[in-house]
Amino acid sequence: MSPREFQHLIARVTAQLAARPLDASLATWLNATWPSGSDTYRELADACRTGVAEGWLCNREHGGIRYGRVIKPTPDTHGFSVDVVDMQDIAGPHHMHPNGEIDLIMPLTDSATFDGHPAGWCVYGPGSAHRPTVAHGQALVLYLLPQGAIEFTRDSSSA
Template sequence: MREQFDTLIHTVTSQIAGQSLDANLQEWLNTHFGADSDWYRDMSASCTQGVADGWMCKYEADGVKYGRVTKPSEASGGFSVDVVSMQDVRGPHHRHPNGEIDLIMPITPGAQFDGCDAGWKVYGPDSAHSPTVRRGAAHVLYLLPEGKIEFTKVPQ
C-alpha cells in the first residue's frame, strides 16, 4: 500500500514542482486530480488504509492525528507530505513560508476543511491559518515546499 501511495504522490508532485502556489494551481489540481477523478479516489482509499494500518497519522495531539509521511526530496518534487485525520476540531495555528497545498478527503459526507469541500486548497507563500475541520471527519494531505512550516501562536 505504501508503494501505491508514493506512486500517487509522484504523479502529482512531478507535474507541479516549481509552480507558483496560487489560485491557478488550485484550479489546475482540481481539474486534473479533483474529487471526481480516479486519482482522488485511489489517494483517499490509500490514506484511509494507511491510517488503519498504522503507518500514517501515527501521532495524536489535541484531537488531531498526524504524521509526516515523506520528507522533501527529488523524488517528491521537493515537497514533504504530511497527512492529518481530524474530526470537528481546530488544529494548531501555523505559517507556510513557501505555501501549502492541501488535499481534502472527507470521511464524513459533507465534512469541510477550512470551509472547503473535497478537493484541493492552495495557500500561497507567507500565508497562515488554524486548520479546521467542521461537519464531521476528514483526512487532509499537506504538500509543503521544502517541508517548511512554522507553528505560531494564534493571532489576537
C-alpha cells in the same frame, strides 16, 4: 499499499506541481485536473485511508488530532514533504507556510469541510497562515509542503 508505493503515487502528483506557483490558479487547475471523484483523487484517498488503517499514516496524536509526516522532502517527491492529518470538528494549531501549502481534502463524513472547502484541493500561497479547521464531520487532509517548510505560531485565537 505500502509507504514506498504511497511515495511513488505522490511523486506522480508532485511531478505535475514542481514548477507551478502556489496560488489560486493552481487550486483551480488541481480541482479541474484531479477533482473529487476522479481516478487520481480516489487513488490518493484510498491510499490515505489504507495507510491510516494499517497504522503508518496519522500514527501520532495530540489534542484530538491524529497526524504524521510520512514523507520528508526529497528529489523523488520534487522537494515536497507529505503530512496527513485526521481531524473531526476541530481547529488545529495556527501555522505559517513560508513556501506555501497544497492540501487534498478527503472527507470521511460527506458534509465535512476543511477551512470551508469541501472534497478536493486547496492551495495557500507563500507566507500565508491559518488555523486549519475541519467542520461538519471528519476528514483526512494531505498536506504537500515545498521543502517541508512550516512554522507553528501563536495567534490570539490559539493562545
